[in-house]
Amino acid sequence: MSQKPYVPEYVGTVTKYVFVDSPNTTPQDVAAAAYEIAKGVMIKETCFGCQITGLPEDVDRIIAHLRVLDPYRIFIKDRGFPPGDARRCRADLGGARPGYLGHEFEMQLARYFSYGLEQTDKMSAAELKKAAGEILPEPEAIDAEIIEQIIAEDK
Numbered sequence: 001m002s003q004k005p006y007v008p009e010y011v012g013t014v015t016k017y018v019f020v021d022s023p024n025t026t027p028q029d030v031a032a033a034a035y036e037i038a039k040g041v042m043i044k045e046t047c048f049g050c051q052i053t054g055l056p057e058d059v060d061r062i063i064a065h066l067r068v069l070d071p072y073r074i075f076i077k078d079r080g081f082p083p084g085d086a087r088r089c090r091a092d093l094g095g096a097r098p099g100y101l102g103h104e105f106e107m108q109l110a111r112y113f114s115y116g117l118e119q120t121d122k123m124s125a126a127e128l129k130k131a132a133g134e135i136l137p138e139p140e141a142i143d144a145e146i147i148e149q150i151i152a153e154d155k
Helices: 027-036 056-067 099-122 125-135 144-154
Strands: 014-020 042-045 049-054 074-078
Touching: 014 027, 014 056, 014 099, 027 042, 027 049, 027 056, 049 056, 056 074, 074 099
Parallel strands: none
Antiparallel strands: 014 049, 014 074, 042 049
16 A cells, blocks of 8 residues: 655644643643634644644744643643644554554653652752752763773774
């Protein structure tokens, strides 16, 4: 079966997925807020939030507006292929898009990211630096002779 060539009807646009995992904000809330300011942008409501397609600056404007709703529990992800792309479209391939299984897995981890974002926002700059130092100690300096030896071996 030969694949029909993809004709990009969304040239110059980006598509972002907006995921919400919150006890306070529903996917419908996110989609409704996006529709309110969607001028010139395609919004598709989904079970996890919404999908936004448009010019990069318009998509960024909407995402900034949505993040205010629940800053620690709204997550953004780039869509790899534009809508309707025959290489990934279920209309051409049949069945559910394989990417949705990945979304489902990622959303199981979202509450951990939310917790971490909230906690780091509550920490002072000194506390953050101390916590980062405990996790990632300062690297030791590399001897210049070792670097010279590596360079010499590479020639």
